[in-house]
Amino acid sequence: MSDIEKKWYVIKTISGQENKIKFYIENELINNGFKNEIGKILVPIEKIIKMRKGKRIYREKAYYPGYVMIEANLDGEALHAIRNVPGVITFLGEGKGTKSNPVPMRKEEISKMLGKMEDLSNSYKNINLSFVVGETIKVIDGPFNGFNGTIEKINEEKKKLELAVLIFGRKTPLELNFTQIEKI
Template sequence: MWKHILIGLNNITLMAEQKEDKKWYVVRAVSGQENKIKNYIETEISRLGLDNFVDQVLVPTENVIQIRNGKKVQKEKVYFPGYIMIQANLSGEIPHIIKSITNVIGFLGETKGGEPVPLRKSEVNRMLGKVDELALEADQNVIIPFVIGETVKVIDGPFNGFDGTVEKINEEKRKLEVMVKIFGRKTPLELSYMQVDKI
């Protein structure tokens, strides 16, 4: 599935290894607003004349098949709801500028001092769809789009429309155990990442 990730730009010519002074980071954002926030970031960086510090702002997406009213519908879906990739030199006030943008929550993996932590090259390659499926399966260090304790909505299957809480994450199978209330009783469901969405 990862090898089918599509990046929302037609021409990606500047890869991480070609930009040693720029590193990739993940910006945490309000879910459902990823593309708007991407545009906000690009506009603000350009307005402040900081284009030399930021090379790319990307929202990784994929084409998925969903069941709607008994019919299969293909749609483009944000692969990591609530996350935006940014290739940049985050020096000086740039991290603060990005975090102050509307609907930006912060950076993934920030230190206690608030310093953004860059992605490792292997993580960047996965998110950009540059590794093949076998290599991905052999490496379990995948960024998980959900966290234990998070409330999610089931969007596919017999329990479509139910809200639940993530109890367990199976990184190897890329499945979640979600606890939902059915007829007043808590019931665990095993669901794939694509069967649930953030609320």
């Protein structure tokens, strides 16, 4: 019975509880015999790096706080079962009242969302560091590991900066990622 057509829907949930609600939905649907009606249940996350007390802290956080994506066939009782899961507020695109059916996502939205999720889960992108032009920093990665340099330019969008490092008494320009340096 896996040939049932499944569509993607977005569920509005309590923010900060997305993974717990995903777990509840999975259990609710499997325990009540709706295993064939559901496909994937996703909580899009992004990996971030923060600096705290000079140390890098790698974290994951919800990319769409308060939302869970589900691939399902919501005909029949599966829709009712999901609505009754603790923490589920409503489906996106749903009209007022519980009689209307939620609107599935369009194919373009699905492919964009899945592609974005792939990008987010592959690399730590957001680095919350504050650097100032003229500040002296230490290189901690790459061929110039251990050298100190002075920041000359900051590119926040690309998460890169240009700095000048003294090598044999000469200023040498370098372009490094935010992850390759640390404050002194």
